[in-house]
Amino acid sequence: xxxxxxxxxxxxxxxxxxxxxxxxxxxxxxxxxxxxxxxxxxxxxxxxxxxxxxxxxxxxxxxxxxxxxxxxxxxxxxxxxxxxxxxxxxxxxxxxxxxxxxxxxxxxxxxxxxxxxxxxxxxxxxxxxxxxxxxxxxxxxxxxxxxxxxxxxxxxxxxxxxxxxxxxxxxxxxxxxxxxxxxxxx
Ligand SMILES: C[S@@+](CC[C@H](N)C(=O)[O-])C[C@H]1O[C@@H](n2cnc3c(N)ncnc32)[C@H](O)[C@@H]1O
Numbered sequence: 001x002x003x004x005x006x007x008x009x010x011x012x013x014x015x016x017x018x019x020x021x022x023x024x025x026x027x028x029x030x031x032x033x034x035x036x037x038x039x040x041x042x043x044x045x046x047x048x049x050x051x052x053x054x055x056x057x058x059x060x061x062x063x064x065x066x067x068x069x070x071x072x073x074x075x076x077x078x079x080x081x082x083x084x085x086x087x088x089x090x091x092x093x094x095x096x097x098x099x100x101x102x103x104x105x106x107x108x109x110x111x112x113x114x115x116x117x118x119x120x121x122x123x124x125x126x127x128x129x130x131x132x133x134x135x136x137x138x139x140x141x142x143x144x145x146x147x148x149x150x151x152x153x154x155x156x157x158x159x160x161x162x163x164x165x166x167x168x169x170x171x172x173x174x175x176x177x178x179x180x181x182x183x184x185x186x
Contacts, residue, residue: 006173007093009163010131011037013177017089017127018042024089027077027114028106030097032058035072036065038091045070046084048077051104054097077114081121088126090118094142095133105138108145115149119158119178128178134171143171150176157181 014037018024024042026035029049035058038045047070049055055072062070073083077092092115096105118128134143150160158181164174 006163006165006175007034007131010091010093010129010175013175014038014089014091014129015041022089023084023087024091025077025080025084025087025118027080027090027092027118028094029054029058029072030093030100032061034091034093035070036061036067039067039070042089043069046073046080046087047071048073048075048080050074050076051097051100053100076110078110078117080114081117085121086123087121088123090122090126090128092128092130094131095136095139102136105136106142107138108142111142112145112149115146119153119180122180124180124182126180128180130176130178131173132176133173135173140171146176150178153178157183 018041020043022042024038024045026038026045026047029035029047035045035047047058052074055074058072094106094111096102132143132146133139153160159179161177162174165172
């Protein structure tokens with residue numbers, strides 16, 4: 001494997017689940033790499049970011065690839081349900097825009113607020129994919145607060161899976177997948 005990053009592993013897993021029938025939400029659009037990836041494998045992608053720069057950069061990337069099954073939204077992902085209420089897969093690639101303003105980063109408060117909304121609304125059988133970056137100060141707090149929250153999730157209704165790189169130093173990023181169980185199924 002050539003320098004495989006946790007986001008590549010996340011993409012492999014998304015590809016295994018997401019189909020051309022599915023509505024997907026990219027909660028952190030950034031430069032649009034994930035939005036483009038998701039648009040190619042799903043029916044439609046709603047993508048959020050709070051930075052105009054992210055929307056511009058993503059729109060350019062989508063145009064270059066002739067993609068038109070997306071809606072880019074300049075708003076905090078906390079307001080997801082004002083824009084879309086039916087979705088099966090949700091992706092968070094947390095932290096700050098690479099090559100952007102590092103002070104504009106996802107935070108515990110907004111990530112958790114939005115995650116609580118998503119877990120209630122996401123379709124049964126759906127999955128939330130979260131790539132979490134504890135290697136910077138705000139990211140460490142966000143990771144700690146998310147871990148505290150994961151412990152409180154009702155395991156009768158959700159399954160939490162964690163994929164991490166245990167032999168790497170310096171708090172490497174890791175992936176958490178939260179499955180919403182289908183009621184009346186195991
Ligand atoms: C690591 S980057 C995402 C990378 C991106 N998925 C890509 O493929 O390039 C994280 C992004 O989250 C955005 N962000 C921070 N807080 C947010 C919020 N409350 N709602 C939506 N986006 C937010 C930042 O502006 C930043 O662009």
